[in-house]
Amino acid sequence: MRAFTSETSSTLLRLPPGTDLLDGLTSAAKDREITAAWVNVIGAVRKLTFGFYDQETKEYTTLTHDGELEIASAMGNVSMKDGDPFVHLHVVCSGTDGRAIGGHLMPGTEVFVAEVLFQTFRGEGPVREQDEDTGLALWPTD
Amino acid sequence: MRAFTSETSSTLLRLPPGTDLLDGLTSAAKDREITAAWVNVIGAVRKLTFGFYDQETKEYTTLTHDGELEIASAMGNVSMKDGDPFVHLHVVCSGTDGRAIGGHLMPGTEVFVAEVLFQTFRGEGPVREQDEDTGLALWPTD
Amino acid sequence: MRAFTSETSSTLLRLPPGTDLLDGLTSAAKDREITAAWVNVIGAVRKLTFGFYDQETKEYTTLTHDGELEIASAMGNVSMKDGDPFVHLHVVCSGTDGRAIGGHLMPGTEVFVAEVLFQTFRGEGPVREQDEDTGLALWPTD
Numbered sequence: 272m273r274a275f276t277s278e279t280s281s282t283l284l285r286l287p288p289g290t291d292l293l294d295g296l297t298s299a300a301k302d303r304e305i306t307a308a309w310v311n312v313i314g315a316v317r318k319l320t321f322g323f324y325d326q327e328t329k330e331y332t333t334l335t336h337d338g339e340l341e342i343a344s345a346m347g348n349v350s351m352k353d354g355d356p357f358v359h360l361h362v363v364c365s366g367t368d369g370r371a372i373g374g375h376l377m378p379g380t381e382v383f384v385a386e387v388l389f390q391t392f393r394g395e396g397p398v399r400e401q402d403e404d405t406g407l408a409l410w411p412t413d
Numbered sequence: 414m415r416a417f418t419s420e421t422s423s424t425l426l427r428l429p430p431g432t433d434l435l436d437g438l439t440s441a442a443k444d445r446e447i448t449a450a451w452v453n454v455i456g457a458v459r460k461l462t463f464g465f466y467d468q469e470t471k472e473y474t475t476l477t478h479d480g481e482l483e484i485a486s487a488m489g490n491v492s493m494k495d496g497d498p499f500v501h502l503h504v505v506c507s508g509t510d511g512r513a514i515g516g517h518l519m520p521g522t523e524v525f526v527a528e529v530l531f532q533t534f535r536g537e538g539p540v541r542e543q544d545e546d547t548g549l550a551l552w553p554t555d
Numbered sequence: 556m557r558a559f560t561s562e563t564s565s566t567l568l569r570l571p572p573g574t575d576l577l578d579g580l581t582s583a584a585k586d587r588e589i590t591a592a593w594v595n596v597i598g599a600v601r602k603l604t605f606g607f608y609d610q611e612t613k614e615y616t617t618l619t620h621d622g623e624l625e626i627a628s629a630m631g632n633v634s635m636k637d638g639d640p641f642v643h644l645h646v647v648c649s650g651t652d653g654r655a656i657g658g659h660l661m662p663g664t665e666v667f668v669a670e671v672l673f674q675t676f677r678g679e680g681p682v683r684e685q686d687e688d689t690g691l692a693l694w695p696t697d
Binding site for chain 3: 421422423424425426427428429430441444445453455457459481483484485486488505506507508509510511512513515525526528530532
């Protein structure tokens with residue numbers, strides 16, 4: 272199996288209120304010239320846009336929650352796609368009753384507070400290439 | 414954007430049954446003189462106390478589940494606040510039907526099993542200061 | 556409190572579609588001779604098998620979702636048990652309506668996409684031993 276192993280350094284930062292979460296993470300990765308990293312985020316949003324990938328139709332369904340939610344968990348990664356750092360993040364959010372929803376983060380998520388960890392690779396990381404079987408841009412497996 | 418980058422070392426440990434999860438993590442951080450870290454936890458609790466922050470009223474609603482739950486995910490950080498290590502953790506827990514609930518961890522959560530990772534910064538980390546806009550003690554953004 | 560602190564190196568890899576998630580992670584750990592690590596995974600599954608541990612009866616209830624789900628979060632660890640690398644992973648998954656379910660990952664979970672981070676200890680990690688109080692194989696606390 273193809274695997275990418277490296278030393279890492281870690282970065283903590285907070286995205287300001289009003290930032291689009293996906294844009295803010297992507298900008299932070301580009302500003303730091305990150306080509307490969309693991310990402311964790313906790314905080315809260317004013318609005319959430321996320322999706323579910325239909326493995327048959329190979330299309331995302333988009334869901335929107337227009338209101339306050341806690342970011343109970345967000346994890347994912349930065350890797351190169353089409354020559355640029357690309358952020359892939361999955362989120363779990365919860366509302367005032369505690370019930371959790373989750374999925375694939377999409378543009379259209381407004382940060383209230385986002386405390387971010389980038390665990391950045393010093394060495395080479397995987398590169399995303401379009402994969403016909405899944406319909407997604409994925410890392411190599413061999 | 415203000416960011417804090419450092420080498421890290423990692424620590425694995427288990428909190429004993431009966432420990433208050435937030436107290437146990439805070440004590441572990443203080444004992445190890447951790448001033449900045451990322452934290453992950455999995456395990457199970459006998460009781461969960463967690464909250465949802467109301468962005469308008471700037472107050473937490475507290476929710477309690479008085480019974481067994483899996484800790485499906487817990488992530489957060491340690492940073493300095495008022496001169497002491499301060500733990501900020503968000504949890505996702507699930508019951509016997511698998512349904513997930515989540516939010517901001519509060520005192521009053523009793524550990525059954527807690528397997529903990531501290532990813533500890535060697536260098537300087539962010540410090541929490543009261544922020545008027547959000548009503549929260551937050552890291553600097555610039 | 557007993558704790559295990561070490562430098563780490565990090566590995567990114569993708570498990571191919573059709574892999575059993577728990578088997579695939581265990582094989583990857585064995586192939587890399589990992590004795591201690593923290594693990595994060597995001598992606599999607601075609602089928603999920605997970606469990607809830609009953610703290611009184613000391614038995615797992617097994618739940619199965621036979622269909623597509625996003626892996627919104629998966630975290631856990633590798634440590635030695637009975638002389639072999641053992642993977643303990645907790646998952647949060649979500650369906651087309653966004654609702655999240657979670658618990659203890661079991662054999663019988665079929666990968667569609669699994670993007671994996673291993674954060675591997677260079678030094679000694681904890682070893683699991685059977686614990687009478689909880690009925691589980693756990694790390695030492697002292």
